[in-house]
Amino acid sequence: MILEVKDLEVYYGAIRALQGISFSVEKGEIVTLIGANGAGKSTTLRTISGLLVPRRGEIFFQGQKITRLPAHKIVRMGISHVPEGRQIFPNLTVKENLLMGAYTRNNRAEVEQSLEEVMTRFPRLRERAKQLAGTLSGGEQQMLAMGRGLMSKPTLLLLDEPSMGLSPLLVEEIFEIIKSINRQGTTILLVEQNAYMALQVAHRAYVLETGRIVLHGKAEELRANPRIRSAYLGEVEEQDGV
């Protein structure tokens, strides 16, 4: 088990955003958290990466307790978080953004090699390496955010809404990239509102509703689940005997 979350409770002031959730991610998996806006998906990722401090509960990464460690130490352990809304640095060039992703690494030659790998995976970033990141389109910014996230050579990649605001064609492309990153050995925890796409690429899924996990299972099982189909996949529930 690469990541284990136990009874996590997180508050924003007096509001309990996570009401004691538990889940786990195995090495090599893509696990997705799906759910409506405000269900607590981003909160979960932000707590794992150390931006939020839980009131109760524990998080273990590769057997080590990481609960309450500061974010900059958690990155060093091998968790990379690509946040919602990309959060790229608009005042830095594309290349500098990528180098920031490797901030924790000191071997220059190895960083150069990662840079080469990321730019091969995202050729658009190579074309625009010297441009300020703020001038990129939404899709390019998403690619930059993901490329930057890979620059730390993470064991576990946390992806928050990678498809947000992108055209259907780009969404397809991004999910293909997610699959290929995973095939090359990176474990992925994916948060998505686009449940349809998330359930296509994930091995397993957890469904969040108002800070609780209400359902979990293999992705293909959830794809077939009528409740999921009506609530998250936009299909009308077939009702018997009416």
Next chain:
Amino acid sequence: MEYFLEQVLNGLQLGLMYALIALGYTMVYGIIQLINFAHGDVFMVGAFLGYFGFAVWGLPLPAAILLAMVACAALGVTIERVAYRPLRYAPKIAALISAIGVSLFLEYFSSLKFVFGPNYRVVPRPFAEVNWKIAGLTVTNIQVIVFVVVVAMLVLLQFLIYRTKIGMAMRTVAVDHNAARLMGVNVDNVISFTFAIGSAFAALGGILYALAYPQIHPFMGIMPGLKAFTAAVLGGIGIIPGAVLGALIMGQVETLTAAYVSSQLRDAIAFAILILVLLFRPKGLLGRTETEKV
């Protein structure tokens, strides 16, 4: 005409010294959106430590300067740690009031007999002032020293911010603390580093100031501090080239006002600029209106 050009040179000297101070205001603002009102007092402490190092303890001038810069860097880091960090996520007004408190503390603590003492002190010249006649203009060796030192510091700062890893980290912290944390940046350390650099620059500014206007006292930081703050706002607070541009303009305005209008009006006009900028161009000369994509 020669008189005018000489005034411009004087204004340049003053403006460059303001620039050294203004950089500290603008870097700190850029990174934590706080006006560090104690910054002018760090400048004063720098001037005193340089004076003590050189004139009282008998250190060679470069050693005295280095001592003052290092000590003020430590002072700046301590101020942030004690007075601002606990209030970082409190309403902005709290940290601002804390800054004013630190400023008053430094002024009155320095005035104590066993610290720097309340009196004016005359700073002995470490070397004789030399005047050169160049194309009919009088240029002093102090003007040359100020020019060389400040330009060297600006180049150094530019290198630091755009060519080093810590500089890159500073630029990311300026945009978004959390995004920087996710890259593995220790945001607290970057903020401390920013205070250290800004305060060391202020100390150097204080020593240059004492070299050019050789009289120091515990309240000497107030006016240059406010002028440099005005310069930073004029150029666009948070923008480094803006601080330098603003400072150079302030130096000229002040010197030319004193030369051609009235030396009593120099401060009034300087602060009238502050008010006008805040009214008509609050983002400053180089400030842009936000056009960042969401």
